[in-house]
Amino acid sequence: MTQLNDYKEIAAKKVALRDAQLKKEWLVPEADLPPKNIKDVLNFPEESGYLSASEIEITNADARTIVEKIKAKEWTSVEVTKAFCHRASIAHQLTNCLTEVFFDEALETAAVLDELYRETGKLQGPLHGLPISLKDCFNLKGKASSIGIVGYAFSPEGGMPEDAVLATILKDLGAVFYVKTNIPTAMMTGESFNNLWGRTLNPFNRDLTAGGSSGGEAALSALKGSPLSVGTDIGGSIRIPAAFQNIYGLRPSFGRFPTFGCRPGLAGFESVVSVNGPMARSIDALLLYSQAVIGAEPWLQDPRAIEIPWRSIELPTKLxxxxxxxxxxxxxxxxxxxxxxxxxxxxxxxxxxxxxxxxxxxxxxxxxxxxxxxxxxxxxxxxxxxxxxxxxxxxxxxxxxxxxxxxxxxxxxxxxxxxxxxxxxxxxxxxxxxxxxxxxxxxxxxxxxxxxxxxxxxxxxxxxxxxxxxxxxxxxxxxxxxxxxxxxxxxxxxxxxxxxxxxxxxxxxxxxxxxxxxxxxxxxxxxxxxxxxxxxxxxxxxxxxxx
Amino acid sequence: MTQLNDYKEIAAKKVALRDAQLKKEWLVPEADLPPKNIKDVLNFPEESGYLSASEIEITNADARTIVEKIKAKEWTSVEVTKAFCHRASIAHQLTNCLTEVFFDEALETAAVLDELYRETGKLQGPLHGLPISLKDCFNLKGKASSIGIVGYAFSPEGGMPEDAVLATILKDLGAVFYVKTNIPTAMMTGESFNNLWGRTLNPFNRDLTAGGSSGGEAALSALKGSPLSVGTDIGGSIRIPAAFQNIYGLRPSFGRFPTFGCRPGLAGFESVVSVNGPMARSIDALLLYSQAVIGAEPWLQDPRAIEIPWRSIELPTKLxxxxxxxxxxxxxxxxxxxxxxxxxxxxxxxxxxxxxxxxxxxxxxxxxxxxxxxxxxxxxxxxxxxxxxxxxxxxxxxxxxxxxxxxxxxxxxxxxxxxxxxxxxxxxxxxxxxxxxxxxxxxxxxxxxxxxxxxxxxxxxxxxxxxxxxxxxxxxxxxxxxxxxxxxxxxxxxxxxxxxxxxxxxxxxxxxxxxxxxxxxxxxxxxxxxxxxxxxxxxxxxxxxxx
Incomplete structure (x- = not known):
């Protein structure tokens, strides 16, 4: 991108490319969007009239329910993925939560999974057909991980050379990726604002910050544009936005989930460790995710993951x-x-x-x-x-x-x-x-x-x-x-x-x-x-x- | 020690204090020690005539056997401790392997354990009555951890303020401490030589180095002056001396055994982590130690220990x-x-x-x-x-x-x-x-x-x-x-x-x-x-x- 000298030009070009990925049929016409003085937009997607009853039913469902319905052949992954692409598009219009958007690829993946299930009767894994949204820093082959840095918008050329270990594992488990989400510059502040993508708003009250650094994930999740989000946390980056959007967020200890192949804000810094973990509107979604990822033995792919299988736990009656x-x-x-x-x-x-x-x-x-x-x-x-x-x-x-x-x-x-x-x-x-x-x-x-x-x-x-x-x-x-x-x-x-x-x-x-x-x-x-x-x-x- | 200006004076004073702890009745008269040109001194302790048949039997026994014999009331911890104090003294005469020596305290501890067992019929723990030698860096309350640094010979005054977590755990399991052992300056070379304690020789061939940094432990163990040694390893410090003395040594991964409360050579350095682990003449001793220490749940005392209990393992027949x-x-x-x-x-x-x-x-x-x-x-x-x-x-x-x-x-x-x-x-x-x-x-x-x-x-x-x-x-x-x-x-x-x-x-x-x-x-x-x-x-x- 040497011809673009000004950071604003680079950012504008990148944003335009992202916007071109948003499908017109999934966007609410400008005139029908809530005006700026409407602060609480949590119920807008459902009440807008632009989501079908089936899309509402699907996107309101918990992650585990979605996988179960796919398994029961009530829903296909393509249907589910379409519904979330649609609702995520509206969520983005309300809060500016998305960075990389790749709905077509997602639908292709979903179709392949549906076909596999039709042909073999077997699910790809415990996350079969489930759309999962990823914070911008998770490397996906061929896509940018710009982490709110304008200079990373098109670097490396052709996108990242390989998937993050976590992404590889989630794909193997049957997940469908469809969007990545907004963050602060280099993920190093508590508000999801940067010079590349701008600011993510809080759907509970758009005058408030979505928090950060996993703010795009939290806003998207609260608006039910994603059944399962993955954030990272080095100072509160899962917990702060989860809290600001009243979803559940888990900051695991380092080593439970694989971190290799994420683009870090402070590369090589280890005195305080960055971790990643799930965020969702239900605890069951966090459980589904945690058991599935750890069940995939991440320590065979990530040198810093710890071999602790998912353990059964019995709590005392009185905590x-x-x-x-x-x-x-x-x-x-x-x-x-x-x-x-x-x-x-x-x-x-x-x-x-x-x-x-x-x-x-x-x-x-x-x-x-x-x-x-x-x-x-x-x-x-x-x-x-x-x-x-x-x-x-x-x-x-x-x-x-x-x-x-x-x-x-x-x-x-x-x-x-x-x-x-x-x-x-x-x-x-x-x-x-x-x-x-x-x-x-x-x-x-x-x-x-x-x-x-x-x-x-x-x-x-x-x-x-x-x-x-x-x-x-x-x-x-x-x-x-x-x-x-x-x-x-x-x-x-x-x-x-x-x-x-x-x-x-x-x-x-x-x-x-x-x-x-x-x-x-x-x-x-x-x-x-x-x-x-x-x-x-x-x-x-x-x-x-x-x- | 402000009155001692010269490092040699400080070292000499420290060595003299150590020597004063060596009991005359357990030392071989100078004239009866093997001459310098005798390189292989492995069998000297047994052949010297200075160890009794019972002392030889005890010190030749494996760590687990020792605990079992104490349990079976065939041996007392005092008898066992005396035997190892005696043989360790001779080992030291041959190789200069000891730093801190505290036989009297060891015998008191052993007597207390014997008394406990006599009175209650219960063992203190899986290491009841077993003498364990420690590399110099493990803090013991009231004793120096000089780690081959002359300036640490008497610092802090009055010795270390508290035990290392590992020492606390081993004591709780029933171990008897009686000596600490020599190392290189700050444990940062592969040979156990420093300006405070001098050089540890290799009992297989005294013209060769004992290796390091846990060289004192390995020389002592090879001469059967200790049934169970604890070393540390940041670059090979368990494995090199274990290898140079043909004993077994385990360098665990970081987090299995507690490291808090050891005096480090490179304090605060974490880019490569120092660990500690057992060294002994039998694998069974390493197993006994590992199961006992991990069974004591070190993660409740050391913030960097990992909660992985000792796991049963089934190997394939063909490895x-x-x-x-x-x-x-x-x-x-x-x-x-x-x-x-x-x-x-x-x-x-x-x-x-x-x-x-x-x-x-x-x-x-x-x-x-x-x-x-x-x-x-x-x-x-x-x-x-x-x-x-x-x-x-x-x-x-x-x-x-x-x-x-x-x-x-x-x-x-x-x-x-x-x-x-x-x-x-x-x-x-x-x-x-x-x-x-x-x-x-x-x-x-x-x-x-x-x-x-x-x-x-x-x-x-x-x-x-x-x-x-x-x-x-x-x-x-x-x-x-x-x-x-x-x-x-x-x-x-x-x-x-x-x-x-x-x-x-x-x-x-x-x-x-x-x-x-x-x-x-x-x-x-x-x-x-x-x-x-x-x-x-x-x-x-x-x-x-x-x-």
Missing amino acids: TFAVLWDDGICKPHPPILRGLQETVDKLKAAGHEVIEWDPRLHLKLLTLAGALFTSDGGNRIKGLVGLTGEPLLEALLGLTNAAEISTSKLWELQLERNIVARDYLLQFVGTASQTSSGRPIDGILLPAAPCAGAPHEKFKYVGYTVAYNVLDYTSATFPVTRADSSIDIADKDYIARNPTEKEAWDSYDAEQNHGGAVSIQLVGKRLEEEKVLAMLKVIAKVVDYKQ | TFAVLWDDGICKPHPPILRGLQETVDKLKAAGHEVIEWDPRLHLKLLTLAGALFTSDGGNRIKGLVGLTGEPLLEALLGLTNAAEISTSKLWELQLERNIVARDYLLQFVGTASQTSSGRPIDGILLPAAPCAGAPHEKFKYVGYTVAYNVLDYTSATFPVTRADSSIDIADKDYIARNPTEKEAWDSYDAEQNHGGAVSIQLVGKRLEEEKVLAMLKVIAKVVDYKQ
Whole structure:
């Protein structure tokens, strides 16, 4: 693309190519789209009149139901794929959530799977015929992984040379890929905005950010344009957008799911590890995905995957949680505290035990995260935006203004991280002395973010999630309620304890935040994916949130 | 120790304190020790006349037998401990293998365990009463972990503030600690020599190095001064000394055994991970140890330990190995090639299959290892020797002469490492197309080092082991034979392909190397500890080496 000198030209060309892939018959005419002042567009696709009853039925179905209906020959993969392509197109019109679009290829794949099933009577695998949407960073052969970097829009020429290991595995399991989704520049901020694709909006309230970095996935999923999403998480990138869109998101510990062959934001950075995991409107979809991917033995393809098969888990009837109300750095906004309180109350009412979690190690974790993420002085990010000279977003200045540290200093930080991880583990295991069962807590309940979504460019504080990236603990988010301007009144007398908190509290306005998604985070120890999902099911039943 | 300005003074004081812990009744009078020209001292302890028949019987027993005899009340832990203290003292006189010596404490611990058993009829755990020797780097509360650094001889004052996690676990399982053992400066060369404790000799041939960095453990074990040794390995530090002393050594993958609370040579360095594992004269001892430690759930104490319980393993009747004769960088010396050939021949004769391993990725692995180990420009090592101004050993100049690299460059190297790890995994799994079973190989057989021990200060090439530290593959060594000057004739016409190989071949002299230990390395994939030990049993039976 040497003839395009201006980053805007490159971006425009790329966007035009993407738009050309959107089929006219699946788009709502401009005039029939909700006007900009309509903030909550969650129900628009269904109410628009542009989706058929069958398309609505299919796209409202859970991932497992879809596979079962295909197996039962009630639906074909082509039908299912068409329905999701259609609804994803509308979701994109509402939120700008898609990057790579390849509906024709998807329909071909679906047709091949249908044919295979017709001919052999056998399914390709446990995800046979199921459309799965992927965050932009998952390499697919022949397609770009531009990760919000204009210089990557057409690089490498001809697209990626091979599929990510995860994509290979999902294909082998029968998945149908049809779209990739939007993210922040290099996936390194908490809002899905970049100079290539622009901004993804939150369908709960389009004045709010979709969050990031897996924001496109979450917006698409909430609008039921995807039955199963795959995101990545290095600081909260699955949990924040999942929480901001009230879907379920699982941040597994490193090694459970294969990561090889994704285009990273900070290539080679390992002091805090990036992982990928599923996001969906149902826990069952997360379970279906996790069992299928791990059942495919990713450790035979990814050198860093860990050979732990999917384990059966038996939870105690009475669970014990610790609740963290406030990490001591940024007190959550009223809707989040209400959501957490409701969760705790309902769990107690259901017979579970809840003790308090002392957040004494969280400042240390946050400080370490900051130092580790900026350890290259932002050189990697600068290099990426420098490919075309696109402007650096303000939200990235924290990364790029840092001074690069020496390897010796990095080693010191890694040592510190291990020490705080040890202290955190001892605190977790040590709760045995405070529970009525004499066992340690099963998990920690805390906010996923201090806010129920935030106005665009106002979401900054990722401390509630990044703590568990530093620790590599299994964590997940679950929806509880929505922000309500009539009850989630800001405490005007609250005196912020630091500039970060002041900024977060200054940006809270009950009216502006109305309708925002309220999700809570559940944290288990490292490599406890089975247990966290099992607990999630218990909690979700008690919380009883309706998607 | 501010009054001691000279590093030699500090070292002398420390050595004197150690010597004061050696009990006169357990030392062989100077005059009765073998003269310096006696190279092979393996049988001296037994033939010296200074060990009682009972002490010989106890110290010749396998670790599991010892625990069983204690359980059967045939032996007490005090008797057993005394026997090993005695034999360890003689081993030390022959090879200079001990650093911290605390026989009195050991006997007290043993007495407490005996008393517990007498009173309750219950054993403390699966290692009840068993003496276990530890490499110097394992922190024990109140004792130094000087790791061959003079400046650490008395620092921190009063010794380490707490036990390493592994030590805590072993104690809980019933182990009796009685000695720590010698290593190279900061454990960062392949020979156990440092300015604090001096040099550990190889009991097979005292003109040869004991290897390193767990050289003290291996010399002690070979002389039966310890039934179960614990070493660490970041570049071959378990496997090299195990191989040079013809004992079994297991380098597990990172996360199986707890590492928290060891004093590292390169603190905070994680691009290649240091692990610890057992070394002993019997595979059964390695199994006893591994099952016991993992059974203690180290992941509840060490934040980086992985929750994989000890798994039962069923091997196919016919195993398939790939053999790597020469890594393309440093061709093994005649005794090693003969040992490897004998192993392959015997395995084939026993019905197993052996294919060839293409070492095409080994140069890349070696280059990466070099770049990663020196990424801090040797600052850490310089800081350690700088504590007292002790001279830097020549063998460490490779580390300290490198320039420190930037964090950005380190990230690039880590990325390269992941790519070669992926290629190696695909090569391993891809052998399925070459085996008669259609399954991938079960393991790789190759040298642990290019030599059967080396003259002091002549052991340099760690490529055969460090490759698997970069990959974090489970690997182990097993004894095959001993070097024999009458048959292991140097090929005078061999033209070295590079300076490293020239140096290694120039240092080979069949006479000088006579009697050196010949061990072979077995490599499985990552986190295959159970499988590697199970294969080791099959191989050992076929090879039939007598300790």
